[in-house]
Amino acid sequence: MEREYKILVALRTHFWNETAVFLARKLYGSTPSCDFIVLCDETNRTIDTVPFEKLSHTSDMSTLGLPAWPPGVNNLHFNGDYPLYVMREKYPDYDFYLMVEADAIINIDIERLLFYCCKEKIDVLGEVDEIDIHGTNLYHKSARKWFPITAKVFFPIVGLSGRFIDDLYKMRMAIINDGGSPEDWPYCEVFLGSMVVCSQVKRLQLSDFADIKKYCFMQHKYIHDVNVNKWGTICHPVTGKDFIERNLSVNDITVVFDECSDLFTGLECLSPDFFYKKIEDRVKKKKNPELLLKFWNFSLEKGWISSLPPINYAFAMPATQSSVCFYSSSQDPAEDASLTVDGFITPYIKSHTDFEERPWLKIDLCRDLEVRAIYIYISAEVYRRFVDFSIEFSEDKEEWQTVYLKNNGEELDCKDLKPIIVTFPKGNFTRYVKITQLNKDVMNINQVEVYGY
Numbered sequence: 001m002e003r004e005y006k007i008l009v010a011l012r013t014h015f016w017n018e019t020a021v022f023l024a025r026k027l028y029g030s031t032p033s034c035d036f037i038v039l040c041d042e043t044n045r046t047i048d049t050v051p052f053e054k055l056s057h058t059s060d061m062s063t064l065g066l067p068a069w070p071p072g073v074n075n076l077h078f079n080g081d082y083p084l085y086v087m088r089e090k091y092p093d094y095d096f097y098l099m100v101e102a103d104a105i106i107n108i109d110i111e112r113l114l115f116y117c118c119k120e121k122i123d124v125l126g127e128v129d130e131i132d133i134h135g136t137n138l139y140h141k142s143a144r145k146w147f148p149i150t151a152k153v154f155f156p157i158v159g160l161s162g163r164f165i166d167d168l169y170k171m172r173m174a175i176i177n178d179g180g181s182p183e184d185w186p187y188c189e190v191f192l193g194s195m196v197v198c199s200q201v202k203r204l205q206l207s208d209f210a211d212i213k214k215y216c217f218m219q220h221k222y223i224h225d226v227n228v229n230k231w232g233t234i235c236h237p238v239t240g241k242d243f244i245e246r247n248l249s250v251n252d253i254t255v256v257f258d259e260c261s262d263l264f265t266g267l268e269c270l271s272p273d274f275f276y277k278k279i280e281d282r283v284k285k286k287k288n289p290e291l292l293l294k295f296w297n298f299s300l301e302k303g304w305i306s307s308l309p310p311i312n313y314a315f316a317m318p319a320t321q322s323s324v325c326f327y328s329s330s331q332d333p334a335e336d337a338s339l340t341v342d343g344f345i346t347p348y349i350k351s352h353t354d355f356e357e358r359p360w361l362k363i364d365l366c367r368d369l370e371v372r373a374i375y376i377y378i379s380a381e382v383y384r385r386f387v388d389f390s391i392e393f394s395e396d397k398e399e400w401q402t403v404y405l406k407n408n409g410e411e412l413d414c415k416d417l418k419p420i421i422v423t424f425p426k427g428n429f430t431r432y433v434k435i436t437q438l439n440k441d442v443m444n445i446n447q448v449e450v451y452g453y
Helices: 018-030 082-090 110-119 138-143 162-177 188-199 243-248 253-257 262-267 272-284 289-302 333-341 380-385
Strands: 007-013 035-041 054-057 096-101 124-126 157-161 203-205 319-321 360-378 389-394 401-406 420-423 429-437 445-452
Touching: 007 018, 007 082, 007 110, 018 035, 018 110, 035 082, 054 082, 082 096, 082 162, 096 110, 096 162, 110 124, 110 157, 124 188, 138 188, 157 162, 162 188, 243 262, 243 272, 253 262, 253 272, 253 289, 272 289, 319 333, 333 360, 333 445, 360 380, 360 389, 429 445
Parallel strands: 007 035, 007 096, 035 054, 124 203
Antiparallel strands: 096 157, 124 157, 319 360, 360 420, 360 429, 360 445, 389 401, 389 429
């Protein structure tokens, strides 16, 4: 039986991984009466989308007469409507086209909605906003030369009638023929939105049919989070195993404490073995001991760890060293020395003094501490150069007491960042710790940890 309406559903992507495959299968399974393709940008690589039919294109749209404007930007990011014209040219006999980006997830009866659009002669299914806004928004400003009213359509999910895609293409060509230039070439979302409001076409708002609170520009969500798979919602962007890095590219790590945040709810779907170290490292980068302790307590409460780690009282404390040199990370001794208390034990050289007699490192613990142990990590490339050393304590940074001395000339067992561990009996209090290398050389301490009773 011939279908009353022909609808083409396209997953738009420039990559093919487990996230794209999952979303392709979900979208394909949600639209069994529609035809389905993967609209594939193969500018940089050939992509195998088997078992799905692929419509390949690149960022070069010159065969359609479409310019790569403005120069210096990603053509398909700025001109997200271009693939619509590729799809329309290759598959011209369809009534309606749905284009979904490979990081958007649809949890509504989208097929029924698409057929409704055809029956009611709807031209645009999308989320149109920013209608006739004022101000200096650059994207709207460039479109005002061509449209008396401007608006925006958010592009991750957009459905258009074939006739309206034709109108969009004709308008792009008209702008070129009317003296359009790279400087006033309309951005895709504003171009489409402005065409919608100025053409007075029939349109449906996605928000009238779905909860779109998580349909946003950047806040990445985990693809298997129940909150982004809840029926009646539309979400963007979603991603898989790179979810943590992508989410934290736009969020501060402190959002992890918000149990309603996309970061927290996504983490709750994952094993702590996968995410805990990544999150802890991001917390450490804040260089805030109180925040790190708060995170540990939070992690214990949530079952991400089984016990609290020992507190390293040297973490993120003020430090300085005897000198710097050309190879130092900073020409400020305090900044270079701060790498020795940043909480990260790494294989490469971090702090670096000059070649000098008895180079030293000082750490201010910012409290009087009864010291139990000091761990010293020497950069792996130069561990043999650190042989004899002393540790001194001070209450006021004026008078120093030597509490440990190693001067036998024997090589230390500190290869491959194995820590040199010096322990102290009870009763050894200090605020300041000074480590001195007892020879003429450079000092390359990777990390110092100080633990108390």
